[in-house]
Amino acid sequence: MSGSISESIVLITGTSRGIGEYLATRYLEAGCRVIGCSRSKVSLDSKNYTHFCLDITDEAAVKTLFTSIRKQYKHIDILVNNAGIASLNHSLLTPMDTVSKVFSTNVFASFLFCREAAKLMRKNKFGRIVNFTTVAVPFNLEGEAIYAASKSAVESLTKVLAREFADFGITVNAVGPTPIDTNLIKNVPSEKISELVSRQAIKRKGTAADVKNVVDFFINDTSDFITGQVVYLGGV
Amino acid sequence: MQRAALLAIVESVVDELNELKSEQEKIQFSEDTSLYGQSSPLDSVDLVNLLLAVEEQLEDEHDISFTIANEKAMSMRNSPFKTVSTLIDYLMSELN
Numbered sequence: 001m002s003g004s005i006s007e008s009i010v011l012i013t014g015t016s017r018g019i020g021e022y023l024a025t026r027y028l029e030a031g032c033r034v035i036g037c038s039r040s041k042v043s044l045d046s047k048n049y050t051h052f053c054l055d056i057t058d059e060a061a062v063k064t065l066f067t068s069i070r071k072q073y074k075h076i077d078i079l080v081n082n083a084g085i086a087s088l089n090h091s092l093l094t095p096m097d098t099v100s101k102v103f104s105t106n107v108f109a110s111f112l113f114c115r116e117a118a119k120l121m122r123k124n125k126f127g128r129i130v131n132f133t134t135v136a137v138p139f140n141l142e143g144e145a146i147y148a149a150s151k152s153a154v155e156s157l158t159k160v161l162a163r164e165f166a167d168f169g170i171t172v173n174a175v176g177p178t179p180i181d182t183n184l185i186k187n188v189p190s191e192k193i194s195e196l197v198s199r200q201a202i203k204r205k206g207t208a209a210d211v212k213n214v215v216d217f218f219i220n221d222t223s224d225f226i227t228g229q230v231v232y233l234g235g236v
Numbered sequence: 237m238q239r240a241a242l243l244a245i246v247e248s249v250v251d252e253l254n255e256l257k258s259e260q261e262k263i264q265f266s267e268d269t270s271l272y273g274q275s276s277p278l279d280s281v282d283l284v285n286l287l288l289a290v291e292e293q294l295e296d297e298h299d300i301s302f303t304i305a306n307e308k309a310m311s312m313r314n315s316p317f318k319t320v321s322t323l324i325d326y327l328m329s330e331l332n
Contacts, residue, residue: 067295070292122284122285122288
């Protein structure tokens, strides 16, 4: 990335809704070239937006996406590994199929995108990767064993990749949102959300703008000495 | 693929790596050049860059999509990444 963020090429996973859609919209407004992906089509309409319909756990499809990016743009500056799924259930009632899906999407796909993005970023000796964790990790929330475990893995990935990618000028950090009104928590009982929010220092639900504020800090040109960090929202 | 073609790819990648190096650091290219270890002129970042750049050239110029550091390569008793020559031998056996 040279100069302002407006010249950046940003890849965001999970842009069909929620935080991913919000971030894509805002970075398009900022003048970035945004590449997004999701299983379904998106409503985003901009000449600076390119969408790929794919399953982020499909290695062959993801490699094809990165080959397309490399051929068209030569590199990318920023990866926001936003796509994720949750499983909120008691462990004794959690099928292994769910465990597998949560880890495939949250951990394996995050790793796959980090790996392929870093291959493109290394050429410019510049890159910013932002992964997504959750306050469910430090809170050790009951009913979220698999979700929290998968995001714990994302935090470890973030810290280790930060060291491995440092030689290539790539920083790797993670943002940990509190509950935000998105599809991810739509099936969680409201009293459960209230209980969770009451454990934060600042007792309110988060917003997509709160998340973007942290992402903005991580991807800033001047944040080149910030890597391997996890920032939770809400005072956890 | 012919051995000469693969050798040319690896040599051009080493040339690219050398562009960013000082005179003292430049990698002398030959089939015997060690790719890792104490006798190698490459550091670990050079080796990663070399393997990825070879993959890219295979894909861009020969339409071959191949992951060099795959499970088979990583578990071979004699590492294919020891020297330029062993790397070429490995690529010959996997691509032909």
